[in-house]
Amino acid sequence: MEKDNHIDTEMVKAYQAGDQKAIAQLVKRWHLIFCKKAYWIVKDANLSKDIAQESWQTIMDKMHTLQKPSSFKSWALRIVYSKSLDALREQSRKRSRETEFGKQQVAVVDDYKEKTEHKEMLLKAIKRLPEQQQSVIRLYYTEEYSLKEISELLNISVGTTKSRLFHAREKLKLILKPIIGNKK
Known part of the structure; x- marks a missing residue:
């Protein structure tokens, strides 16, 4: 053991003096x-080889700062x-980021499903409205026409358009309340 320590000490001193072959001996x-x-620490053969490589890079970069060459073993380890x-x-x-990413993906999928379900429920509810109210709802929310434009398209007054829109919304609330109330 003492002999091994002496060999390491001599090789460290040689490397510090500029002998590049000394590092090859230490690596060997x-x-x-x-x-x-x-x-022994990471339990991964490939990762342990990478760690050893990185360690050698650090050792070679900092070997000149090693003031006590006889302590090479403990310093390097x-x-x-x-x-x-x-x-x-x-x-x-990395595992934490992957787990978080997975949770976000699930949340996005769940959110999409929920929005799709709500949209389907809303469309079914709209179909249960009288035809005149369906038309006003679709023109106002889907086609984004103004109240004045809807009144001109349907050849009715703006007041009648507002009334149909109001009554359609109220009926939709009544239709959807039991469904949405059960979801919460």
């Missing part, structure tokens, strides 16, 4: 251990551990 010695450590925890947090956030 530690990569599998990093993968196993990451796997702490990096792997931190990266593994970051990966777990990211997976958790």
Whole structure:
């Protein structure tokens, strides 16, 4: 164990001095251990390999800041551990976003169904109105004609148009009240 630590210390010092081959030696010695450590935390073989790669990138970027080369093992394993925890947090956030997205999709579908059901109920209720009231309701709400335009189209006074529209609305309330009252 002491011998292994001494080898790591020498390789770290060599890398810090500019020897690029030293990092290859460290990777050869530690990569599998990093993968196993990451796997022990995340329980995903592919993810653990990615974590080991990211850890090596961080190690190479920050190796020059390592003041005590003999502490390479604990320093590097702490990096792997931190990266593994970051990966777990990211997976958790991703699952949470997916769950939330799924809930939103269900809500949109439910909302669409509810609107479609209400529209069907309203159309059925309109069909139960007298023909004159149906015409005024459709022209006013579906075709978006003004009261004056409806009166001209149907050749009736504006007052009669208003009256038919009022009575049609009141009848629709009476028809729909038992249906909507049961839904709530």
